[in-house]
Structure formats: C-alpha cells, structure tokens
Amino acid sequence: MGVDDAVRALLLLMPRMVGRVKRIKVPPQLESLALAPRHLSLLSYLLFDGPMTVNDLAARLEVAPATVSLMVGDLSRKGVLERQEDDNDRRRRIVSITASHKQAIEDWLARGAKAWQKALAPLSPTEREMFVATLRAYEEELTD
Template structure:
C-alpha cells in the first residue's frame, strides 16, 4: 500500500481538466464538492459540509468562490427559503461530468468484480487509512 498510494494520487492528479474548465481556478479540494453535486444533485451547504467532513463555513467559502467563477449556482430551497441549495451551473455540467467520469469509471471497473461486502471492506479500509493519516498529521 505504501508504494501504491502515491501512484494512485499521482494518477488522479494527472486526469486532465477539460478545456472548457481550463481557465477556472479549480483545485483538488473542489473535486469532492463537485462530485457530490454531480452524483447527488443540488444539495444544501450544511449537507455538503457533513459529507465533506468540514465546517459549513469552509463549504460556504468554496461555494462562493465557484459561484463567482460561474461554475456553481446558489438558490433558495423552495421548502425553506432560509436554506441555500447549491448546484452545478448547467453550462458547465457536461465538462464536469466528463472530468469526473474518468475516475468514477475506473473505480466502477475496479470494484465491479467484488461482492457488495468486499466493496464495503475496500471503502472502509481506505476511510480508516485516511482517518489515521489525518490523525497522525495533526499530531
């Protein structure tokens, strides 16, 4: 795993950003946020913060940045006007879908031969690694 993880990260970083998104200030931290919005659809800031395991203020900053660039749109929740719903701007949806599809398809092919229980185990092990590495880094 120690030899494999750096290669996996390097491979993920080399996935080309589509030309349609080239001029935007996109960073790896935006990938998870965009992934949730792409696969789960429009979502509230608090729900995004919970999924990303960061503070709502952090998500608000990212959403604000991407909204100013025109990548994301913010709107009112029709059922609770105090709540903001975030979505990917329609104009950028095809490019973001193409960008994120590379990794999603690779994971799908890699996990497809596994049983549901084995898939869960793989995800649980990777999450445990991330937690432990983060805890060690924090000291």
Template sequence: MSRDEAVRAMLVLMPRVAQRLKRTTVPEQLRSMNLAPRHLSLLSHLVFDGPALVSELAERLEVAPTTVSLMVADLSRQGVVERRVDPADRRRTIVSITEDPETRDAINGWLARGADSWEKALDPLTPEERAMFVRTMTAYERGASGAAD
C-alpha cells in the first residue's frame, strides 16, 4: 500500500472510529456522572496501573497536575475514585478507584470493551509492530492537535 493510499484509508476510517467511540454507551451506574473521555483516560490508568499520585497521573495524561486535581475532585465527589494522603509524604495525594463493587464493576466493564477490541487488533502484530503502531497513533494525535514534535 502506498503512503497516499494509506492516508486515504485512514482519512476514511478515523471518522468511523470516532463515531463508534461516541456511540459507546456509558454503563447505567455511571450515566448520571457526566463522564468525559478525559475521565475515561484517567480511570484507565488507575484500573491498569493501580493507585497513583496526582503528579504521576498528570505525567501519564500529559496535562497539568491542577487539571488532574480538578478531575479527581469531580470523580471523588461522585464516588468513582478515592483520595488518601500518602503516608510517606502527607503533602501528596494517592488516587484509586473506589472500593464500591458496583461502581468498580461498571468501570471495569466499560473499559473491557475497548481493551478486548485492542487485544484482538494488536494480537497478530509483533511487539515491534505494536510499538510502531502506538508511536504512529501518538504522532497522528499530536499532529491533529497542532502540537509540536
């Protein structure tokens, strides 16, 4: 496939992917919480990587710590995440998914659909090809957002 053919294919495919993602239904238990994609990214990190400091989440999400603090405060008020003081340094806050089983199951189920799709799509690729794909998607996202390399 030539570069031009690949660009055309991706220009046709990406709007369909975006529409499908927009139609992904939020689990009933989470609907009243008005969760946005940024919340899903934060929750993904907590589910896959476990509890984290606000500063660690900010670094992973590539946003300012104040942005993460605002998201965490919002999710905490809604009972989705829990905050606790880091016993090693009381100035730091550790964030984790709530211990409430119903909410935790709803979050895991919501994330599982996407994870299952990615596992199926990435499974036939070698580790090097997977890394290339992730780098390519990251470069596309940065370019589409107008961010400098």
C-alpha cells in the first residue's frame, strides 16, 4: 500500500472510529458529571495504573501539575476522586477513584481498552511502538 492509499484509507476510517467512540454510552451514574476527554485520560491512568500523585498524573498526561490539580479538585468535589495522605510522606496526596464510581468507570472504559488489546495483540512489540509513534506524530501534525 502506498502512502496516498494509506492516507485515503485512514481519512475514511478515522471519522468512523471517532463516531463509534462518541456513541459509547456514558453510564447513568456518570452522565450528570459532564466529563470531558481530558477527564477520560486522567481516569484511565488511575483505573489501569492505580492511585498516584498529582505530579505523577501530570507527567503521564504531559500537562502542568496545576492543570491536574484543578481536574482532581473538580472530580473530587463531584465524588469521583478522593485524595488521601501518603503514608510515606504526609506532604503528598495520593489520588484515586472512589469505590462508589470505580465500577461505572471501569465498565465505561473497558470496551475501548479491550478493543485496543485485541487490535494490538497480533503486532510485535516493535510494531506496537511504531503504531503508537505514528498516532503521536499524526496528532502533533494536527496541533502545529
């Protein structure tokens, strides 16, 4: 497949993918929370990687700690997240998903995670790295 053929295929595929992702129903328990895409990334990290500090989340999300702190504060007020004192360092706070929202968030994000796992499983580690790098390069080009 040539580059132009690949571009044509992706120009047809990407809108369909975005449309399908947008049609994934938000669980009733989360509908009133007005979650934005930025919240999904934060919730995904906490769900798949477990509780972590605001600084750790900021590094993974590639944004300033102040930005994450604002999101965490917003979601904490809505009862989605909780901050607990770090047993090893009382100055630090560990952020986690509350037990009352964890299952709804897991159910919501699981479909996408399973789809990615199934799509990426046949690829070698090198091919997966290249795929992720390609998506990042595409996103960067759209940003510039």
